Amino acid sequence: MENFEIINPVRVVFGKEQWSRLPELLKAQNAKKIMVAYGGGSVKKIGLFDTVMDAIKDDFEIVEFGGIPANPEYTKLMEAVELARKESIDFIIALGGGSVIDGVKFISGAIGYKGEPWDVLERKEGCVFDTAVPFGTILTIPATGSEVNSGGVISRSEIGAKRTMGGPLFFPVFSFCDPTVVATLPKRQLANGIIDAYMHVLEQYVTVTGDNLLQERQAEAILSTLIEVKGVVDNPSDYDLAANFMLCASHALNGNLRCGVKTDWTTHMIGHELTAKYGIDHARTLAIVGPRLFENQFERKKNKLAQYGERVWGLKGEAGEVALEAIKKTEEFFQELGVSTKLSKYSEETAEFPQYVSAIFEERDWTALGEHQAINPKDVKDILEACI
Numbered sequence: 001m002e003n004f005e006i007i008n009p010v011r012v013v014f015g016k017e018q019w020s021r022l023p024e025l026l027k028a029q030n031a032k033k034i035m036v037a038y039g040g041g042s043v044k045k046i047g048l049f050d051t052v053m054d055a056i057k058d059d060f061e062i063v064e065f066g067g068i069p070a071n072p073e074y075t076k077l078m079e080a081v082e083l084a085r086k087e088s089i090d091f092i093i094a095l096g097g098g099s100v101i102d103g104v105k106f107i108s109g110a111i112g113y114k115g116e117p118w119d120v121l122e123r124k125e126g127c128v129f130d131t132a133v134p135f136g137t138i139l140t141i142p143a144t145g146s147e148v149n150s151g152g153v154i155s156r157s158e159i160g161a162k163r164t165m166g167g168p169l170f171f172p173v174f175s176f177c178d179p180t181v182v183a184t185l186p187k188r189q190l191a192n193g194i195i196d197a198y199m200h201v202l203e204q205y206v207t208v209t210g211d212n213l214l215q216e217r218q219a220e221a222i223l224s225t226l227i228e229v230k231g232v233v234d235n236p237s238d239y240d241l242a243a244n245f246m247l248c249a250s251h252a253l254n255g256n257l258r259c260g261v262k263t264d265w266t267t268h269m270i271g272h273e274l275t276a277k278y279g280i281d282h283a284r285t286l287a288i289v290g291p292r293l294f295e296n297q298f299e300r301k302k303n304k305l306a307q308y309g310e311r312v313w314g315l316k317g318e319a320g321e322v323a324l325e326a327i328k329k330t331e332e333f334f335q336e337l338g339v340s341t342k343l344s345k346y347s348e349e350t351a352e353f354p355q356y357v358s359a360i361f362e363e364r365d366w367t368a369l370g371e372h373q374a375i376n377p378k379d380v381k382d383i384l385e386a387c388i
């Protein structure tokens, strides 16, 4: 088992209609002037915006900031940063999914940053966010786990970039996780949420065998539960399915599964380039890349894939065959959720793409990825060619 250190200070308020808790938690933060940030308008359509405002508007000064797009855009977020500086905001509520929450993480760090905030995401030497305005989240879509972690992913479409950020300053103070929101989600987002959570687990699991027995079993439990609750896509109003789905998505990326284990986030790293280039939904990029990466790295990951096949899919037989079948089962699961796993289904202009991504990985010095630091830019090119 690897050494590890973990902290997760997020207060999760889980369950139906806990809004009366909001003022109390905000007062505990000494919040006075709050920015309520949200996305393209779904929170208004489903009535959640009004519900939240009703709970807080009498006790706090509110500044609204809407329009954060899926794959939160740097330019839009900088508008929020300017507004927050002008209004001297002392707390932010992220009312939305991963995009709004990630956007708020960025806003919270950029408000007090003296230089150009994009430099922090470019990891320019000496450029770090060293203060953050505290924020809480009200989750509207189970998927990313952003409500319980300190990471974020920010897009800048004018230069075709999607970059990660994070650190201990960027844990939400609280997160309201109300499974009744699941009933309002379109099928596409439900399927995306299941796949994103599923791949978060696989990327912390399909590496080496036997180095942390507890985390392996916990990963397998989340994978099995996600398969068990897939009916939520057709029955989003089923509260128990929705609640279990929401729990799985949070637990997939709250930091617990990575304790003491080797991880391999290459599928996400490649996936972000697919979103940056083609605008493909985050989860769909993972459905495209994940199975092909497992094939490309088959010899290194074979034993763990076989364990996954046996324990999660109930497969029996010779390890190599079970491992191959496990990849097939995974891909079929994604397809069954209505998601295509072929890049060519999303775009016809893909010929140059594998080489392009390979070159930018080389340029960023991402030349030794994966649990064995064995995935190089040439492998990335091969994986993407197989995705087409």
Ligand code: NZQ
Pocket: 038, 039, 040, 041, 042, 043, 046, 068, 069, 070, 071, 072, 096, 097, 098, 099, 100, 102, 140, 141, 142, 143, 144, 145, 146, 149, 151, 152, 153, 181, 182, 184, 185, 186, 189, 192, 193, 196, 253, 268, 282
């Ligand atoms: O913008 P609105 O109108 O709110 O519509 C959203 C959006 O179009 C809609 N939606 C959200 N809740 C809804 C709803 N529609 C109806 N009813 C509701 N209750 O769903 C669409 C997608 O929302 P988004 O927030 O983009 O989805 P998701 O939660 O999947 O977030 C994806 C983003 O998170 C990043 C991804 O890269 C992507 O940018 N990730 C963040 C991670 C993290 N911070 O830990 C990890 C992930 O691996 C991921 O990279």
Ligand code: ZN
Pocket: 144, 196, 200, 268, 282
């Ligand atoms: Zn993800």
